[in-house]
Amino acid sequence: MKKLNKISAGFLAVVAFVGFNACSDDDNLIIATPEGGPQLVTPASGTAIVLSAANEQNVATTLVWNDADYDAQTAINYSVEIALSGTDFAAPIAGGSTNERFISWTNQQLNDVSIAAGLNPFVAGDLDVRVISSIGTQDAQQQISDVITLNITPYTTSLPTIAVPGDHQGWDPATAPRLASSEFGASDYEGYVWLNNEYKFVAPDDAGNFAWGNTDWGDDGSFSGVLVEDGESNVPATPGYYYLQVDTENLTYSANQYTNWGLIGSGTPTGWDSDSDMTYDSTTQTFSITIDLTADEIKFRANDGWDWNYGDTGADGRLNNGGDNIVVPVAGNYTVVLDLSNPREYTYTLTLN
Structure with a gap:
């Protein structure tokens, strides 16, 4: 950071006079000129980080940068932005703010922003990272750092689900009851649903939304517990409370009624x-x-x-x-x-x- 070493007493008096008369209600008057944004030091662009639920509270990485230059000695605010690589920060995710020259993320913190930015659990993806400097309470005189790219593999502790729309809830996949698999990547789903007449099974899209047009399954017409995606029939049920089991890989299902x-x-x-x-x-x-x-x-x-x-x-x-x-x-x-x-x-x- 550069500092102004020689400032005349007359200049200081003028600044004080102007600050007192023109901005007497603002204690944050700063006379500074932006001359260079912060420069990222570590981690190196291209660094791969695999996040883990088992290490949620452990530090995953620390972002370090050199100070921005405002040609004056003043406190500098830094905010970190993260975005899906290649999006030019069209929808940035806040990665934290500080007055220091570094910020550390735990596995959980970096995982949260990675998922929010659009990465999928257990799939490596690239995120762009930058730092924005500013001064004063109004975040004035912003300067933007260079951009680094991190290759992040996030995780999820939420079990994957499929929806069960039907007569019991108006055939709306978005609000339908869910069945959950035993773990991420598994094809076995189970759950309890109150059913009334007919129903089907619907998978989420890549963004996790449930809607018609996604992959969906019904009975193959034999009503013997076999699922198909095309030419399917709605699955029948007498009204009651059911324990449902579905295997979307083996294309089977069962429905046991446990109403009482x-x-x-x-x-x-x-x-x-x-x-x-x-x-x-x-x-x-x-x-x-x-x-x-x-x-x-x-x-x-x-x-x-x-x-x-x-x-x-x-x-x-x-x-x-x-x-x-x-x-x-x-x-x-x-x-x-x-x-x-x-x-x-x-x-x-x-x-x-």
Whole structure:
């Protein structure tokens, strides 16, 4: 940064007079001329960075630059912009701001801006990075640095989903219930949906949007659990609550109706002999019951049988098919809620009234 070493006392007096009389309500009057923008130092353009959910809070990289030149000693503001490579920063993503000459990104921070800029999870892509300098509270006298390109491989912790539009919700893929796969890149999907008559399955587009015109699947006409993309039929269903499983690679599906859910166990009034039926709320998409429980054990089961039941292995509030019995902490009157609406993230709550 250059500094003005020789300034006459008369010039300073004039500046002070003008600043006092013309800008008495502005404490940020700066006499400076932009003479050179910031210069990026590290990382080198072309650097490849693979981000990881396991290292979310660890630093992924640190962007360092040389100071911009304003031909005056003044505080300089720096803001970082990131954009999909080749877009000429038409839709830049804010990468942070500072008064220092560097900024560090954790894996999570860099991942967030990478996804926002348009990169796809687990696919390497190029992002352009630049720094803009300015002075004063109004970010005046902006100067733009050179541009470097980073090759970023982002990640996602969200499971891929497909939509289930149909008569149950007006055949609108954008608002339809979702099924989730077991992991990114897997073709197996599952989830619970209240169905009414006919339905289909719809994949998202590259941007993650669900709409007609995307890949969609229906029954091959045999109604034996086989899916096809072309010449398909809508899948029929009698009204009820279903557990759906779909494999979009093997083109198969199954629909098991589990409309009746109940609470059973040594902590319930009828013990392990019979269920206490829960009530479905279509607005919250949950089952619930208010019931007196003792400080014993409970589970959730479907259709008054043991073929399909949930417990909580690990006591983490997440349900596991056939999992451990759930411990009731103290005796009392409880509101128990079973939430199967979030695919592969099935949960419950026990609220003491």
